Amino acid sequence: METVYMCIPLCLALYLFTRHLLHKLHNLPPTPFLSLPIIGHLYLLKKPLHRTLAGISSRYGPIVFLRLGSRPSLIVSSPSVAEECLTKNDIVFANRPQLIAGKYIGYNYTSLVWANYGDHWRNLRRISTLEILSSSRIQMLSGIRADEVRLLVRWLLENENQTVNMKAMLFEITTNVMMRMIAGKRYYGGSMAEAEETVKFREIMADTIRLGDMSNIGDYLPMLRWLGVKGKEEGLRELQRKRDRFMQSLIEEHRKIMAEDKESSSSCCNGDDGEKKKTMIEVMLSLQEKEPDYYTDLIIRGLMLVLLGAGTDTTATTIEWTLSLLLNNPHALKKAQMEIDNHLGDNHLIQESDLNQLPYLHSIIKESQRMYPVGPIIPHESSGECTVGGYRIPHGTMLLVNIWAIQNDPRVWEEPRKFMPERFEGMELEKHGFRLMPFGSGRRGCPGEGLAVRIVGLVLGSLIQCFDWESVGEGMVDMREGPGLTLPKAQPLLVRCRPRPAFVDLLSKA
Numbered sequence: 410m411e412t413v414y415m416c417i418p419l420c421l422a423l424y425l426f427t428r429h430l431l432h433k434l435h436n437l438p439p440t441p442f443l444s445l446p447i448i449g450h451l452y453l454l455k456k457p458l459h460r461t462l463a464g465i466s467s468r469y470g471p472i473v474f475l476r477l478g479s480r481p482s483l484i485v486s487s488p489s490v491a492e493e494c495l496t497k498n499d500i501v502f503a504n505r506p507q508l509i510a511g512k513y514i515g516y517n518y519t520s521l522v523w524a525n526y527g528d529h530w531r532n533l534r535r536i537s538t539l540e541i542l543s544s545s546r547i548q549m550l551s552g553i554r555a556d557e558v559r560l561l562v563r564w565l566l567e568n569e570n571q572t573v574n575m576k577a578m579l580f581e582i583t584t585n586v587m588m589r590m591i592a593g594k595r596y597y598g599g600s601m602a603e604a605e606e607t608v609k610f611r612e613i614m615a616d617t618i619r620l621g622d623m624s625n626i627g628d629y630l631p632m633l634r635w636l637g638v639k640g641k642e643e644g645l646r647e648l649q650r651k652r653d654r655f656m657q658s659l660i661e662e663h664r665k666i667m668a669e670d671k672e673s674s675s676s677c678c679n680g681d682d683g684e685k686k687k688t689m690i691e692v693m694l695s696l697q698e699k700e701p702d703y704y705t706d707l708i709i710r711g712l713m714l715v716l717l718g719a720g721t722d723t724t725a726t727t728i729e730w731t732l733s734l735l736l737n738n739p740h741a742l743k744k745a746q747m748e749i750d751n752h753l754g755d756n757h758l759i760q761e762s763d764l765n766q767l768p769y770l771h772s773i774i775k776e777s778q779r780m781y782p783v784g785p786i787i788p789h790e791s792s793g794e795c796t797v798g799g800y801r802i803p804h805g806t807m808l809l810v811n812i813w814a815i816q817n818d819p820r821v822w823e824e825p826r827k828f829m830p831e832r833f834e835g836m837e838l839e840k841h842g843f844r845l846m847p848f849g850s851g852r853r854g855c856p857g858e859g860l861a862v863r864i865v866g867l868v869l870g871s872l873i874q875c876f877d878w879e880s881v882g883e884g885m886v887d888m889r890e891g892p893g894l895t896l897p898k899a900q901p902l903l904v905r906c907r908p909r910p911a912f913v914d915l916l917s918k919a
């Protein structure tokens with residue numbers, strides 16, 4: 410028995426030594442010494458992941474190799490290495506890791522977010538950038554965003570001095586904007602609150618947030634899945650069934666309306682300019698008529714869910730962080746109000762077309778996205794062997810670019826934890842390079858950036874222009890980060906607002 414006890418540490422030491430030797434021989438990047446059998450470096454990971462990985466990088470350097478269970482992983486946390494991965498090695502790293510979540514909510518890794526690089530992904534990307542998220546289409550649907558913002562400021566006016574949960578409020582407005590663009594429907598606020606369809610939609614959104622954290626131990630230790638430990642898998646499967654059924658019912662509804670429209674050649678949805686302001690489903694169904702084999706209902710459902718999933722929480726959370734920062738930095742809030750007043754006076758509410766005259770507002774948003782990027786870590790995977798920083802990176806390595814670490818690194822940004830929108834004044838966008846990339850970069854970079862910039866700018870600009878704000882509770886707004894995929898705040902932002910006297914009249918007519 411004693412011999413067995415002696416053997417265990419001996420075997421472990423031998424294992425660690427051999428691993429380390431092989432690591433060096435294979436010219437892999439620096440790695441923490443203790444990589445345990447089976448779990449590798451998983452024992453090092455704690456939430457929030459971006460902070461843990463930043464801690465590891467500060468010890469081992471900007472290129473770190475980890476074995477996360479069965480997944481070889483490359484952690485990158487400097488602008489130059491990120492650039493090397495996303496420019497020189499862009500195609501090699503253009504795959505996504507095949508995590509369990511992608512099997513269910515990514516239609517077996519075939520949706521735009523989850524598909525590997527290749528013809529199918531390129532096609533989806535083309536459809537989304539040319540047909541759905543092109544500047545002309547985004548511009549065409551600007552009325553939806555203006556209308557939702559108008560409803561928001563009206564609601565705030567009617568509820569002045571009440572405690573408002575901004576997290577919930579912002580999630581509702583961004584979801585309404587996206588669903589109106591996708592299907593011409595709004596599910597928050599208004600008279601539809603009790604309708605069965607609304608209740609179903611809200612349930613789906615709540616479940617998506619509940620299961621939204623993609624971490625699943627089976628992703629790293631597949632043997633657990635064989636042993637029957639399925640984690641969130643059942644929940645994800647059921648959620649996807651519900652989402653799929655819901656989106657299909659919207660497609661059927663549109664199909665029916667389009668057929669009726671065709672018969673009566675009605676022009677009920679034409680804009681003032683006579684051009685038809687089609688929803689995304691209508692655009693996709695028109696394409697389906699021309700190419701039914703490619704534009705299947707499955708492809709349409711996949712795109713609807715991707716846009717809803719990628720476009721709501723991200724924009725809402727960005728606005729919530731930014732407003733929180735402004736409440737803790739009242740001088741910046743005043744300065745932004747003055748900028749808007751100077752440019753627009755007090756006789757019209759801010760519109761999207763005003764945004765490019767408001768550089769300080771842009772600087773505030775950039776600074777907030779620098780400090781609190783809502784995609785703190787971007788996951789890719791290598792489809793072949795390549796070199797990064799002179800090290801060999803094997804095929805099938807998961808790449809985690811730690812955007813949060815880069816954007817909060819004192820070697821990259823002066824006093825990074827200080828909110829200083831002024832640092833962006835007069836700085837051209839190109840100058841940020843890979844130091845600032847809240848929307849990612851390279852061929853898998855965010856296709857919704859143009860839309861997101863408009864939504865965030867318009868909502869935030871309107872809130873700043875029309876109201877004076879105070880946080881609820883003692884002291885400063887709590888800026889701690891909570892667990893979750895899109896860097897949520899640990900505590901939702903609670904506020905009270907009062908309309909600015911000069912805008913009461915304008916708001917009541919809005």
Ligand code: HEM
Pocket residue numbers: 521522523534715716717719720721723724727782783784787788847848849850852853854855856857858860861865
């Ligand atoms: C402030 C808001 C947003 C932020 C910060 C953001 C950020 C990001 C980031 C960091 C990525 C990953 C990039 C990469 O892997 O290299 C991404 C991907 C993506 N985003 Fe956004 N995003 C936002 C809003 C939106 C909106 C409004 C949409 C569309 C309605 C959208 C659609 C997508 C899609 C489809 C992808 C996956 C692209 C692919 O894999 O090819 N995002 N976004």
